[in-house]
Amino acid sequence: MTTTSSPRIVVLAGGLSHERDVSLRSGRRVADALRSVGVDVSVHDVDSDLVPALVQLQPDLVWPLLHGTSGEDGSVRDVVQMLGLRLLGAGPRESRVAWSKPIAKTVVSRAGLSTPDFVTLPQSLFRELGARHVLDVIVARLGLPLVIKPSRGGSALGVTLVTSPDDLPQAMVDCFAYSDTALVETAVVGTEVAVSVVDIGDGPFALPPVEIVTDGPYDYDARYNPGRTEYFAPARLSQDVSRSVIGAALAAHRALGLEGISRTDLIVDEAGTVWFLEVNVAPGMTETSLLPQAAEAAGLSLGALYRSMVDAALSR
């Protein structure tokens, strides 16, 4: 569907998360792409001017490109909806469920997806029970290697792959610098892929899977500094596996009740099993981000794609 008059859009970018810079870059890129197809866009930070600005502007649509806490946990989305404005993307409640990695993993595994075995442990528990005892139980139960990550967060901040029990305490400390709760999960060896799902008018639609190959960890530096990571868009997967990863991303999007846009991070192991890691309701949209690469692989121009997503959100 295309609307004739140009909608007025407010893009939210910035915020006070660890991913503020990434968000500002995402916001600029999306705004530029939308302006290139004639959409009236303004970019706004999340600060004390935001509510009065939204009240005054009364935009047709608000597109939150905030990564990290207030943007992805649903709270800014709650405020936008309370102002009676429309959102592009997941609603506040669905965002909050997706934002918690352990809760999202529980929801998608009930919907039939595979996700690495895991436990969720708050920092306070380590103090109460003694870190040594808890870590021993974790290794005995889940084995090694393990991935330690903040139960909520993004951009691989505070994420560590642990292969030796000696490295566990430091990994926990690094994790608790970003979140008061750790997700401890079995490490999966395989091909890492990200599948972006967008709504361009006919419900959820998957863009081509993008494969991520890094020489070391796929960490913050590898993500945002060109050169350290090689991307293959579309991913070098057999047709069957490609269908499976797309199916998994669409199933996760639906099971979590998401709308408009999401990106699911997955690993395919040697046996062809697709493992759900997490889903992002505000995926990165910078020049090196995965969704724009997937769009390009699909032969879509970003301006046209984002305009279709805006129109789809407005017609919902």
Ligand SMILES: Nc1ncnc2c1ncn2[C@@H]1O[C@H](COP(=O)(O)OP(=O)(O)O)[C@@H](O)[C@H]1O
């Ligand atoms: N269970 C796992 N097994 C292997 N690698 C993992 C696992 N979990 C995370 N990773 C690696 O860490 C990165 C960040 O983890 P992810 O769960 O996607 O969190 P973030 O929100 O920080 O992107 C992934 O892109 C992947 O490279």
Ligand SMILES: [Mg+2]
């Ligand atoms: Mg991820």
